[in-house]
Amino acid sequence: xxxxxxxxxxxxxxxxxxxxxxxxxxxxxxxxxxxxxxxxxxxxxxxxxxxxxxxxxxxxxxxxxxxxxxxxxxxxxxxxxxxxxxxxxxxxxxxxxxxxxxxxxxxxxxxxxxxxxxxxxxxxxxxxxxxxxxxxxxxxxxxxxxxxxxxxxxxxxxxxxxxxxxxxxxxxxxxxxxxxxxxxxxxxxxxxxxxxxxxxxxxxxxxxxxxxxxxxxxxxxxxxxxxxxxxxxxxxxxxxxxxxxxxxxxxxxxxxxxxxxxxxxxxxxxxxxxxxxxxxxxxxxxxxxxxxxxxxxxxxxxxxxxxxxxxxxxxxxxxxxxxxxxxxxxxxxxxxxxxxxxxxxxxxxxxxxxxxxxxxxxxxxxxxxxxxxxxxxxxxxxxxxx
Amino acid sequence: xxxxxxxxxxxxxxxxxxxxxxxxxxxxxxxxxxxxxxxxxxxxxxxxxxxxxxxxxxxxxxxxxxxxxxxxxxxxxxxxxxxxxxxxxxxxxxxxxxxxxxxxxxxxxxxxxxxxxxxxxxxxxxxxxxxxxxxxxxxxxxxxxxxxxxxxxxxxxxxxxxxxxxxxxxxxxxxxxxxxxxxxxxxxxxxxxxxxxxxxxxxxxxxxxxxxxxxxxxxxxxxxxxxxxxxxxxxxxxxxxxxxxxxxxxxxxxxxxxxxxxxxxxxxxxxxxxxxxxxxxxxxxxxxxxxxxxxxxxxxxxxxxxxxxxxxxxxxxxxxxxxxxxxxxxxxxxx
Numbered sequence: 001x002x003x004x005x006x007x008x009x010x011x012x013x014x015x016x017x018x019x020x021x022x023x024x025x026x027x028x029x030x031x032x033x034x035x036x037x038x039x040x041x042x043x044x045x046x047x048x049x050x051x052x053x054x055x056x057x058x059x060x061x062x063x064x065x066x067x068x069x070x071x072x073x074x075x076x077x078x079x080x081x082x083x084x085x086x087x088x089x090x091x092x093x094x095x096x097x098x099x100x101x102x103x104x105x106x107x108x109x110x111x112x113x114x115x116x117x118x119x120x121x122x123x124x125x126x127x128x129x130x131x132x133x134x135x136x137x138x139x140x141x142x143x144x145x146x147x148x149x150x151x152x153x154x155x156x157x158x159x160x161x162x163x164x165x166x167x168x169x170x171x172x173x174x175x176x177x178x179x180x181x182x183x184x185x186x187x188x189x190x191x192x193x194x195x196x197x198x199x200x201x202x203x204x205x206x207x208x209x210x211x212x213x214x215x216x217x218x219x220x221x222x223x224x225x226x227x228x229x230x231x232x233x234x235x236x237x238x239x240x241x242x243x244x245x246x247x248x249x250x251x252x253x254x255x256x257x258x259x260x261x262x263x264x265x266x267x268x269x270x271x272x273x274x275x276x277x278x279x280x281x282x283x284x285x286x287x288x289x290x291x292x293x294x295x296x297x298x299x300x301x302x303x304x305x306x307x308x309x310x311x312x313x314x315x316x317x318x319x320x321x322x323x324x325x326x327x328x329x330x331x332x333x334x335x336x337x338x339x340x341x342x343x344x345x346x347x348x349x350x351x352x353x354x355x356x357x358x359x360x361x362x363x364x365x366x367x368x369x370x371x372x373x374x375x376x377x378x379x380x381x382x383x384x385x386x
Numbered sequence: 387x388x389x390x391x392x393x394x395x396x397x398x399x400x401x402x403x404x405x406x407x408x409x410x411x412x413x414x415x416x417x418x419x420x421x422x423x424x425x426x427x428x429x430x431x432x433x434x435x436x437x438x439x440x441x442x443x444x445x446x447x448x449x450x451x452x453x454x455x456x457x458x459x460x461x462x463x464x465x466x467x468x469x470x471x472x473x474x475x476x477x478x479x480x481x482x483x484x485x486x487x488x489x490x491x492x493x494x495x496x497x498x499x500x501x502x503x504x505x506x507x508x509x510x511x512x513x514x515x516x517x518x519x520x521x522x523x524x525x526x527x528x529x530x531x532x533x534x535x536x537x538x539x540x541x542x543x544x545x546x547x548x549x550x551x552x553x554x555x556x557x558x559x560x561x562x563x564x565x566x567x568x569x570x571x572x573x574x575x576x577x578x579x580x581x582x583x584x585x586x587x588x589x590x591x592x593x594x595x596x597x598x599x600x601x602x603x604x605x606x607x608x609x610x611x612x613x614x615x616x617x618x619x620x621x622x623x624x625x626x627x628x629x630x631x632x633x634x635x636x637x638x639x640x641x642x643x644x645x646x647x648x649x650x651x652x653x654x655x656x657x658x659x660x661x662x663x664x665x666x667x668x669x670x671x672x673x674x675x676x677x678x679x680x681x682x683x684x685x686x687x688x689x690x691x692x693x694x695x696x697x698x699x700x701x702x703x704x705x706x707x708x709x710x711x712x713x714x715x716x717x718x719x720x721x
Contacts, residue, residue, distance in 0.1 A: 040683065077676050078676070078682065081636075082634075082636045083528050083632060083633070083634035083636055084424075084630060084634075084636065084637065085672075087630055087631075087632065088420070088421065088424070088673070089676075091416075091417050092417050092673070094417075095415060095416045095417040095420075096415055096417040096418075107527075108527040108528075109526065109527050109528045109634040109636075112527065112528060112530070112632055113528065113630070113631075113632040113634070115632070116530070116631045116632065117631075120544045131527055133527070174518060175526060176525055176526030176527050179520055179525055180525070180527065183520075
């Protein structure tokens with residue numbers, strides 16, 4: 001009996017000593033944040049601002065004393081938008097660099113390629129990619145910061161319904177973004193009820209004229225409004241064609257073109273169109289009561305001062321990802337992977353640039369459709385509607 | 387002469403086997419195993435492509451398309467239709483063989499640039515189909531692929547296996563499997579090269595006109611080797627998909643076709659071991675250069691350029707030549 005107690009006591013002492021030792025070592029070690037982003041290649045418009053954001057905020061946090069008294073160390077690789085490379089780099093981050101948490105994955109393909117590895121290794125992973133599949137069904141270790149395309153579709157349809165526009169003509173690109181958006185719009189319309197997609201047209205990524213599709217939509221019986229889900233130059237051409245044809249119906253674009261670059265491409269033709277977007281485009285029009293206002297304004301001014309280029313909504317995903325990671329590590333009080341994951345899952349009311357995050361075990365995104373603001377193009381600029 | 391030739395080839399195979407099985411003694415990091423597995427599978431596809439490029443002298447710029455079909459066919463059949471991996475791999479390879487034969491007959495009548503343009507087009511069409519058939523392939527976002535299974539026995543990188551009484555990790559098991567597949571691929575290729583077919587192919591490479599004058603049915607042999615190399619790509623693609631666990635249309639992209647061809651040219655056209663070295667170098671370089679961040683692409687391009695300028699015959703043939711010359715020199719000195 002006595003023997004047993006001493007044995008147990010010595011065990012406890014050993015564990016305590018090991019714990020102390022580990023803590024001492026930890027205090028000296030930086031917290032390793034891993035990232036794989038599409039900094040070059042076709043998705044570089046995502047990866048480039050994301051990397052810049054991560055770099056500048058890791059620097060800033062370190063200057064301010066780090067997290068839990070430890071410095072942050074950013075280890076990042078460029079997957080060039082290639083899923084196989086993304087998987088390799090995720091593997092390298094987990095197994096070779098032994099990072100504590102991963103914030104990255106610019107595209108849905110890159111994210112999904114890394115998911116099996118992440119789930120197996122049991123490491124918290126905050127993805128910066130859009131599609132619904134990443135967090136639905138919920139995966140134990142995977143979180144994401146951007147709203148899903150489903151939310152964008154819902155937000156647009158909500159605005160249409162409020163304006164009494166119930167018959168929608170849909171035109172979408174055939175790329176990954178457009179075709180996923182088209183599917184989600186059709187599904188959202190069905191789920192919401194009271195709103196109907198009466199025309200469903202598509203165009204290829206390199207098409208230079210969409211008047212045929214738009215004429216078809218205009219000719220559809222009862223159509224009250226038109227929504228274009230697409231990415232890149234396609235939506236700008238659709239917008240120009242729409243104006244050239246003189247279509248009088250209210251026009252909507254998706255969040256895919258919510259950038260100042262789109263306004264330049266589309267020019268005057270964009271007047272009057274509406275789209276769902278991040279508040280980052282209109283920080284000054286946000287009401288003072290909006291809790292996101294200071295966060296959005298600070299991110300915009302800091303980013304633009306540091307890099308001397310326009311801020312992008314994609315960089316904001318990385319900002320939110322990093323800040324969520326930092327909050328989770330602080331709440332967990334360590335970099336223990338399971339504790340950080342649990343903390344992430346229970347983050348409530350985290351005010352980010354993209355929206356206010358309320359994570360739950362069933363929702364690893366934590367955003368609502370209303371985190372999208374509806375903007376209208378007026379006098380060549382953005383005007384906050386709702 | 388011929389006996390000497392075969393002996394040299396056998397030496398290559400033995401050398402490769404030693405490297406493949408000795409490697410686990412030097413690496414233990416699971417990430418390195420995963421990289422080595424990938425290299426072995428891609429090298430297998432390159433060995434097949436080398437039959438077409440290095441021996442028959444025909445260029446294919448669409449080989450990733452066949453690789454992609456193999457990967458996607460196996461992925462779709464095993465995940466959506468409950469097929470086992472082996473039949474999916476075989477049926478996929480047969481399908482690719484038929485496609486390659488059907489498109490190969492007419493396009494291999496083309497010569498030079500026209501042939502490469504036609505294969506380029508085939509590759510593009512396959513990539514476009516994989517991108518657009520969302521229902522089946524998941525579109526540009528890709529699709530998950532279940533792990534490789536053989537008669538109910540599953541080979542997963544996350545598993546634990548025992549081999550000859552030793553506990554080995556799934557990563558090591560996959561690596562050994564890929565290594566054996568690569569050895570089989572090389573063995574098959576070398577047998578083919580030493581067969582009458584191989585000699586016919588080399589005659590086509592030397593001079594197509596002369597070959598047909600002496601009675602070689604050039605069209606037949608060209609399409610035969612095109613089919614064989616496409617099947618190589620398809621089989622390796624299927625295994626690659628199961629190993630990765632997730633595939634996107636980038637496995638069938640033009641970039642990947644170019645990468646495969648570059649491996650052949652860099653390693654040394656017509657040298658089976660050489661092209662494997664090409665695959666190793668081109669897969670490892672991006673990992674080694676990843677630490678240089680922004681300079682990665684520049685350095686990568688520079689290394690390729692310098693290699694092509696100073697070693698136009700490829701890595702292995704140039705090195706072998708250099709050694710042979712030195713040996714000849716020292717032999718001359720002795721005499």
